[in-house]
Each structure stands twice: as structure tokens, then as C-alpha cells.
Amino acid sequence: GAMYRAMALYLIRKGILPEEKERMEEACENAEISIVYENGAQQVILDGENVTEYLRQEEVGNMASVSSANPKIREKLQRVLASKENVVMDGRDIGTCVLPHADVKVYLTASAHTRALRRCKELEEKGIDCVLEEVEADINDRDYRDMHRDISPLTQAEDAILLDSSNMNIIEVKDSIIRLYKEATA
16 A cells, blocks of 8 residues: 555656556656665655655545556556565555465455544644545545456455454554464464
């Protein structure tokens, strides 16, 4: 997910619009995206710049939803992902397309309302105003687009374990995923 958001940021910075499929395809080949860990935290590097702080912007999320459906972009990022090993990944098609043979797959979800509340809290902590209803509408729109796209639609892999985090805090989610991993690999 972070890599798709980094690609979306790259396209935005290049002035490419969501409807410009051919320009996206040409531009994506020049983007250099990697993930590093600093002090235990994931950092996303785009063309040598740490862009982690920009990846949660609404504009970036909306562009990622559109651009991630582009086969050339998916191929480019999957080549990058396939070169890594022993990783924990999150994203809307990791279990179905990117790593269909992963040892453990968790389909982590929450209601759109819960996700909007979380997103608004995150934005407000950064000093950014938001309107809950607008954020929730954006989430619902993006979910719909992602679930109905022709290429790699958002869907739960048949062998993924469903985990609804609507009524969980971050510690409970982490503990649940670790428990599921231990059970699946025991």
C-alpha cells in the first residue's frame, strides 16, 4: 500500500492527472521506490527522498486508488516487491495478486465509519481540519472503485483470515495478528 501511495505521489508531483493513463505508464518506469526501516519504523523512499509523511494525504490516497489499477504500474511495483523476501506487507491486493502464496494472509478490515473516525483523528493530530462525513464518503468511493476495478480488484483471498478491527484498538489488532500468525505457522 505504501509503495502504491509513493507512486501516486510521484505521479502527482509530475503533474499527471488520474485520467492520463499513458502518461502514468511512461512516468512510472522512472520512479525509484524503496522501503527502509529506521528505528523500527517503516520509511518510504521516493527517488532518494523520505516521503513517508506525505503518503496519507487524501489527494495521494485518491490517486493511488486510480493509479494502482493501471497494469503497468502494478507490474513495476510487483517487480520491486518480488525482489524482497521475508517481509510483512499490507495492501489491498497483497494476498490475492502480489503474494498469493504467502504463508499467512490476514484480511484486515473495519467499517467505513470507523476508518473515517481514525483518519480524522490522525489528521486532527497533524493540525489538519476534516469533515467526518466527507472523509467517510471518500473512503466509501475509494472502496467501491477498488472493489469494482478490472485489474486486481479488492477482495478477500480465499485462504485469508478475516479480522474486523472496528471495535479494536491498535494494540488489540497487533496482538490478534501475531496470534493468528503463530496459530497458522505452529
